[in-house]
Amino acid sequence: MDISAFVLFWAAIFTGNILLTYFLGMCSYLSVSREIESAFGLGVAVFFVLVVTTALNWVVYHYILVPFGIVYLQYIVFIIVIAAFVQFLELLIERYTPALYYSLGIFLPLITVNCAILGVSLFMIIRNYNFIQSIAFGAGSGIGWLLAILMLAGIRRKLKEKMVPAGLRGAGISLIITGIMALGFIGFSGIVQIQ
């Protein structure tokens, strides 16, 4: 695919936001968006894991799966690469930054099964990105996800003092807000198309 990494990065944030356009990574997005602080923590963790696992999976795919003809095993391989990396990261930050471990560490297990992470790895294969493009796409998707969860957390903080109909409180109103945000993001889609 002939598209510059720079454009891809911005496109992944705005026109093809992993959450607001593809609705991937919804579960932790809904459950951890009650407070801005923890939403930011999770968002940063997702960003970091996305960038690194996209790079790792690109290497694994092009240097192991393709040459040995086991591309059909990509799902399971991607999943264990992501899981192993998250586990490794958990060990690493527990050792060196205990404070970060306790603010961010609790989110790491959530990330292992965050569909946005696996989704990005699969998109990069389907769309045939090269290594640089993949990293840009991973980074952009991560920032896009962070942006989306921060926006929802901000709105939900305002909502706490507002009268929300009882039946819509919690996940209901969050989904409606997410839908409206997604509509807003369609406005960006004229700028560049990456699909």
Added chain:
Amino acid sequence: MLIRILQDIALMGGIGVILALILVLAQRWLSNYGEVTININGKRDLTVTGGETLLTSLGDKQIFIPSACGGRGTCGACKCQILDGGGPILPTEKPLLTKQEMGDNVRLACQVKVKSDIKIQIPDEIFNIRRFHSVIEEILDYTYDIKGVTFKLSEGQTIDFKAGQYVQLETKPYGKVKQKVMRAYSISSKPEIKDRIQLIVRLVPEGICTTWVHNQLKVGDEVDFTGPYGDFYLRDTDADIIFVAGGSGSAPIKSMLEHLREVGTKRKMTYFFGARTVKDLYLEEEMRDFEEYFDDFEYVPVLSHADETDNWQGKTGFVMPYFKEAIRDPKNTEAYLCGSPGMIAAVTKSLINDYGIAEEKIYYDSFG
């Protein structure tokens, strides 16, 4: 074809093995903190393997810091001062620490991991805390939901405690409860008896430990506990005393009264026992004996939900309105309270605001 299948499986397995290997090595390398030293009160040095929580590390060395929740970070009983090497205060500790405690480097021993040499300050009494092995000698039914259980310590062991302190029972797994839990109970026997203790346990619906005590334990069963813990104990002064207890809260009061009978006292004492109905009253006979024995002791049971059928002649409602006669001089009166947090809060408030008793003269042991 077969070779192709085997080759794919080998590749897949290979990827798994490599990732697992990386993780195993990382675990070895990252989670290995080597041997570290815990310095206690500037006196004792303990060498432990790093990586465990402070609570566990000290427990392995037979130093038992109180912990009611068993290290889950919910009770705040394991607070101790860490002078050096504790790292930053963790978000899991913040809800249980006051601003002043944070300033004094007070931390939760169950949350702090010992990763480097560490200096801590703990009260000397904690060195007195031991682990005891015991056999159940007697189980008395005090009321329909309160039992008095006597534990005989194994041969050669003795326990030194102050009247009012508590121990932590360790349950064994039973039925659907797969883990052992630790729960705190006040000692109801007098400190003069050193080779056995009695605890008073009220059955709490769904309570792990109380259900275990009530439905599983039999005479002859072996039980482990640690103790003694707590700063709720009888102060050795001449002040008048108001005891207030509810439910199984009479345990430490019983211990204090028995202790006072041993040592002899001329103090004016009044014991208000709050219960719901006549069915919930117990130890009545013992209290009447105390009234006869002491020069100036009165036992006042107060029922909050007395039935018509109970034919109750005594006092009813809350205990607070009846304190008036018991307090001669608010400046020379101590209060010992043991019961539910709600009762303690209400009684403390009333003692301070309505009767003018100084807050520091009110000692309490609150249970959930």
